[in-house]
Amino acid sequence: MRQSAILCYSLVVLVLALGGALFYAVEAAEEQPLVDAAPAELVEGRASVPKQYVGPQACVECHRAEYSVWARTPHATNAYDLLRTSSNAARYAANLDIDPGQVSNHPRCLACHSTPQGEAANNTGVVLGVTCEACHNAAGGEGGWLNIHATYGSRSERRGDETPTHRQQRIARCRTAGQHRCDDLYSLARQCYECHIVGDEELVVRGGHHPGNPGFEMSSWFEDEIRHNLCLDTSRNGLAPSLWIDGLWRPDRQPGKEIDHRRVMYVVATLVDLEVSLRNRGRAKHSSFATAAATRIIAASSRLAAIAKESETPELEQAVDAVTELEPILFSPPSQNDVDRFLDAADTVGEIATQVSSADNGEQYSAVDRFLDSQVDQPHPAGE
Secondary structure, rough: OOOHHHHHHHHHHHHHHHHHHHHHHHHHHHOOOOOOOOOOHHHOOOOOOOOOOOOOOOOOOOOHHHHHHOOOHHHOOOOOHHHHOOHHHHHHHHHOOOHHHHHHHHHHHHHHHHHEOOOOEEEEEEEEEEOHHHHOOOOOOOOOHHHHHOOOOOOOHHHOOOOOOHHHHHHHHHHHHOOOOOOOOHHHHHHHHHOOOOOOOOOOHHHOOOOOOOOOOOHHHHOOOOOOOOOOOOEEEEOOOOOOOOOOOOOOOOOOOOOHHHHHHHHHHHHHHHHHHHHHHHHHHHHHHHHHHHHHHHHHHHHEEEEEEHHOOOOHHHHHHHHHHHHHHHOOOOOHHHHHHHHHHHHHHHHHHHHOOEEEEHHHHHHHHHHHOOOOOEOOOOOO
């Protein structure tokens, strides 16, 4: 029953992909525009504890190799500039009654095309581009994780001298301060998909912005253009974060086990894709926005179902079952009566994603391998 339904909806995905642009134009004309959302609502969740972003320059001293990789990516070179140079940005602004000259300063746009700063010295602003803290979260301010994460004991102690107790305390303090560490795949994926799947319904329906690239998949993006796994060896841009396979604390994750990280990241990313899409579907007020979310739900659920079919992964079966229960209303017009059902399903999927994120290895997800691109280590000049 589940497989036949998934096949049916997969066909719907193809139809919608071909007719999507026209559908959005018609929908925007037929339905009433949404009330403008307050900037604070749009940026909610991006600024957390501490509410201060210090910028990538604060990371360069210790992470010069990673910085040099980031500086060549669209996150650094293009994300913010699109607000000033793209004809699409001007069109969205006109549709939303935003002064075209203010697009590059508007909170609605800056939330994902820059790194919004919280209050600092009674000033607010942005760090241009999608920087380190857009993914790893705000680092500065009193109690921030910037200094904590590289303090291994007394001032004279180095990483290799850190005691297990101190390491455990340090990581706990960093997480309390809001850091999204390289092994916290769930938090990183949430940061990623909350922008790459557009949750601002008015921006999509009235503004004409796409609801998200249907082909976007976080793990392939992480492994290609924005890969910066150089922390312990600046000459080798590995296939998994170097701290994840660190022999000092992770003797079971020696080099050669990177495939485990890739598998876990793919599964977590797909679960978060599903979770965010379920939330968008539940909160949708317009049919076009709801349909875009439902289409993405089916795509993510189908991938999880394929993995679960080939492996012993009851947690993934549970996630697919959460979608199966919603199939009768998935492509129905949005209804307030259905909101809680979608949000409850999203909560379930989010809990599963958190559980998978903490997996010690990815052997149980070997069925993921057929979805992964062939990748190799990227050499990186030491000290570049």
